[in-house]
Amino acid sequence: MKPLVVIGFLGSTLDASKFGPSRWGKWRPSVALTMHEDLRVDRFVLLHGSKHGRLADYVAEDIASVSPETRVEPQRIEFTDPWDFEEVYGKLLDFVRGYPFDPEAEDYLIHITTGTHVAQICLFLLTEARYLPGRLLQTQPAAKLESGSAPGRWTVIDLDLSRYDSIATRFAAVSAESASFLKSGIETRNAAFNRMIDEIERVALRSKAPILLMGPTGAGKSQLARRIYQLKRLKHQVAGPFVEVNCATLKGDGAMSALFGHRKGAFTGAVADRPGLLRSADKGMLFLDEIGELGLDEQAMILRAIEDKRFLPVGADKEAASEFQLIAGTNRDLGEAVAKGAFRDDLYARLNLWTFRLPGLADRREDIEPNLDYELDRFAEREGDRASFNREARQRYLAFATGPDAHWPGNFRDLAASITRMATLSPKGRIDSECVDAEIDRLRRLWSGQAGADTDPLTGLLPPEALDAIDPFDRVQLAETVRVCRRSRSLSEAGRALFAASRARRSSANDADRLRKYLARFGLDWASVRSN
Structure with missing residues (x-):
């Protein structure tokens, strides 16, 4: 066996005692851990300050008397304030970096029972980060009814989570639950989409930077933005409201007022102060859907509000403040809009840190079936009346919906509308083949009418x-x-x-x-x- 080295703080209270025989009846952590028959300590690195030097010598003498094979190495570390986390962590890190560890030749245990709570936390963090190449050692006094109470009990905590299947499984389950939350519980099957949702979940919980959701109309940008907000609120990362606005509806002079607010009398019709959407989103989340529709002036003010958390309401001479996280959505190519001068490059650069492209329904046909069940559940919740397919009708609808004849130009909005129509028209809540055939005919007529307005697919494909x-x-x-x-x-x-x-x-x-x-x-x- 390799020699065992224990590193720990001297307990200025727990290790202290009156000199005399009575001290052996008291549980003193640093002394007690060297008294266990099943724990041989070859070296004890005892950390302490200069004002506790006498106590350190006293404890070292007692360790020598009960465990002659244990060599005590007093190590002085001076703290101006032992409760100052930054100071304690910094000085412990300096000690660790300068200590001649040799994991190949020695095993190390880090004693976290003694010292201030700040010191214990710092030892834990340094061990978890592998600056201290050992395992955590926790000691405790024995129960009163146990004989030989002085040594107490000891436990080694291994931070290698890969050895604990139950813990690893729990972490995986929590992560899967978060991803499922963002997908509204839908068991999606598209591998690329699922990978993207996993990444969005990590970004949402670890970053306050703006998020840009791109994708065609009806791809689910608005719903995903709201679920991100709900996830962050569930994790206590936002306290304010979710404020959503479709920028395509903000036109002319009213756009500035709607976004940034105005003072009473700022313009004709401004009969009262208006806080504006940005201030309403304070401490929460602002979702600007179709952000590419904003004018250049509004874009400039949005950029400043993102970077400085301040903006000037219309007609005001004093700036307002709002702390919010921004999610932007667009079905336009913002890079192309920048090239044409229709979108500010500095705002695009600020938004483009976390950009996610949501695929349309036609690119996620394997997800149509789980979304079908989701829409049936939504219908039941909304209308209080549950509808379901018979087996043949379900197979017939899915064959069409996932086949090449299904265009889905409105993406998931089209699918939701289709399911709602069938559920509403189904006799006694049972969607049969006749109902499905009627819906397929309806979709074909709708899409045929839209196809007439489509551009020629050969344009740009051939010279x-x-x-x-x-x-x-x-x-x-x-x-x-x-x-x-x-x-x-x-x-x-x-x-x-x-x-x-x-x-x-x-x-x-x-x-x-x-x-x-x-x-x-x-x-x-x-x-x-x-x-x-």
């Missing part, structure tokens, strides 16, 4: 001269092919959708190869169609 060389008949066919490719997750899936009728008449088919050859006629491939 103008190549487009001019394609007959109108072929152009319509190619445009629909491109639309299907962009809705599909793979070349094979797109091929199955495009050649569904003809493939049923053949004994074998390679739809992916057939589609690849078709695209090649126009100088296109799968990658170029999907990335454009």
